Amino acid sequence: MTTPAIRQKIARLAAGGRPRVLDLFSGCGGISLGFHAAGFEIAAAIEHDPDAAKSHGMNFHKSDNRHWKARDITKTKPAELTKELDLGHPALAFDVIVGGPPCQAFARVGRSKLREVADHPEAFRHDDRAELYIDYLQYVEACSPLVVLMENVPDMLNHGGHNIAEEVCEVLSSRGYVCGYTLLNAALYGVPQMRERMFLLAYHKGIAEGVSFPAPTHWIELPAGYDGSRAVALKLLANVSENERSDHYTPPPPPKRPLPPAVTAAEALGDLPALDARKLLAEGMLKRGARRFDQPLPLALPDRLPDFAHQMRNWQGFEGAQTVADHVIRYLPRDYPLFARLEPGDQYPEAIACAEKMFEEALAAMKAQGNTIRKNSPAWKMLRASIIPPYDPGKFPNKWRKMEADKPSRTLMAHLGKDSYSHIHYDSAQARTISVREAARLQSFPDGFVFAGTMNPAFRQIGNAVPPLLSKALAAAIRAQLDDALQGRTIQQKKTGQR
Structure with a gap:
């Protein structure tokens, strides 16, 4: 179902507005920087670490130190955030939500609980490790984004016997999104680092019918250890029966030669x-x-x-x-x-x-x-x-x-x-x-x-970040999907005589 908020956002983008991003668990802003480079507006962020939050604010909101403040997502409700930053109603403030709750927050959240979390969030407050996930979903629920991007370690696909990415997709699917997730290596996208991460992407059904991930821009033969780590992460997927097999997991897009070699x-x-x-x-x-x-x-x-x-x-x-x-x-x-x-x-x-x-x-x-x-x-x-x-x-x-x-x-x-x-x-x-x-x-x-x-806080911020060039590749793919959706709507409106 396309809600009034979704329709208003689509109309604003169709009129030439820039997609607005809310970065949850933002760190210093690796994801934000990639989206900024792809033409998105970084509207707000939530980060509990004071140094990282200040870094994010200094880089994306130089003249507004309200954005430099550290915020705890468990104590900052969507309406409080948008009011404090003069962003209006949460359902209209953001077009894209990005970020990723720490993986350990999910360990004991069972599949049945995940399906109920948005309807009965207080039922699981006793489980501290579920709390960050609940708050993340509450932001998605309150803000009605057109797009959700989640990043985490590959072990999110096999964490404590759970494929958390699959379970997240189930929840988002029940909320009107089409979802997919995969594993991407940063070295294949122009980053001078062999960094493997899970990315989950969800589009509201009002703008997309499927999910795809960006093709690599560089080529490298990854060391054997990366294949082993990937196999461990994908173990739960490999062991399910054909009838239970996920339709949300997408194998990483393969690099197609000739491509420039990975950056050294x-x-x-x-x-x-x-x-x-x-x-x-x-x-x-x-x-x-x-x-x-x-x-x-x-x-x-x-x-x-x-x-x-x-x-x-x-x-x-x-x-x-x-x-x-x-x-x-x-x-x-x-x-x-x-x-x-x-x-x-x-x-x-x-x-x-x-x-x-x-x-x-x-x-x-x-x-x-x-x-x-x-x-x-x-x-x-x-x-x-x-x-x-x-x-x-x-x-x-x-x-x-x-x-x-x-x-x-x-x-x-x-x-x-x-x-x-x-x-x-x-x-x-x-x-x-x-x-x-x-x-x-x-x-x-x-x-x-x-x-x-x-030095030490800066090293920590950098080590925790998503590489901006990899984020930029994802953001460019998302922007292309949004543009295609808007173009399709414009053509359809012309055919039906709508304005």
């Missing part, structure tokens, strides 16, 4: 200023403590930039300056010499083996100078701790990884805010982990996009 780490980072961590440490320029973005570094202006770097410097509305202020790195003095000796692709077991060799070399050098240290003595233990990281390689095999210059990076994680050892710079001369701006580049945030807070 060197193409993404090579134009940024070199930071020799050991030199900075020796000169006293790198110290323990919070890293603020108050020391801009000049950017080189080469005659020829890689296409990706050029795009990051010249993103419309988010153009970079001739300096970069958030190109800051972690204080890790023990590990800089070890970083320098690792080979591209090395992980923690290789790092430990290399560190053990460095320790033996240090012992031999001291012995050559007549200073033999007895094994397990306090001096021996102190020297060992100054060279060898303390983590068990059996428990943390993937904790470290040195990037390869000629490949996209592996997935950036939220724990970048704690260590960033998962992304050691490929340039051994620099001997360090990546900077905040380099992490932003690997996620495809342009140089003019700013992050609130200091």
Whole structure:
């Protein structure tokens, strides 16, 4: 059924209005940025983390600090949000809702409960993990969007014995939407990172009869580990009978050669200023403590930039300056010499083996100078701790990884805010982990996009984000679907003599 609110929204878009986006669980704005680039208006966002909420507001509502405020979706009702931001009635304020509740919120919400959630939300308030999902659905119910886009980890398809994406589709289908979901890898869409995520897309039946996802723009042969992770995520789908098989899941659109190769780490980072961590440490320029973005570094202006770097410097509305202020790195003095000796692709077991060799070399050098240290003595233990990281390689095999210059990076994680050892710079001369701006580049945030807070909060915001270029590809597909629907309505109105 097409409601008056849906009809009004369609009429507004048909008259040339820009589609308005509400970003729930927005973080700093990775999804929002992609939609902004595709011509959507970022009308509002809800994000509970103060630094991320401020980042979103600073980038999309520079002159209106009402949008900079952190908001808790469990305490902020749709009518309260739209009233506070002067956006009118919730049912008319937004055309598109994007975002994704944390996956752990869904663990014990059964399929029968999900079907009833919009009608009887209070019945499940005792289950805290269901609450965020309930609030998300309440926003969809109150705001009547034309389009819903949800993003989450692939394990959402196999989380605690539930295919949450399928269950979300069932609820949205009962509310008048056509739905589909798939798995997309960011490297296939121009992002210099092999990041796999689930995307669920729903259109109101008044504007679409089916769902499709954007075709890849780049090509790469993904490492075997990604196939394994995808197989685990799809296990529930693979094990259902033919009669129970989902009609909502869509296999990822395959890349069709010839396509340009995936963007590499060197193409993404090579134009940024070199930071020799050991030199900075020796000169006293790198110290323990919070890293603020108050020391801009000049950017080189080469005659020829890689296409990706050029795009990051010249993103419309988010153009970079001739300096970069958030190109800051972690204080890790023990590990800089070890970083320098690792080979591209090395992980923690290789790092430990290399560190053990460095320790033996240090012992031999001291012995050559007549200073033999007895094994397990306090001096021996102190020297060992100054060279060898303390983590068990059996428990943390993937904790470290040195990037390869000629490949996209592996997935950036939220724990970048704690260590960033998962992304050691490929340039051994620099001997360090990546900077905040380099992490932003690997996620495809342009140089003019700013992050609130200091280094650790910025790393966390970046690691949690949806890559803007992947979001842009989805947004462009959605915009094309909206335009096609509006064009079809215009033609039909002309045929029937309607105005």
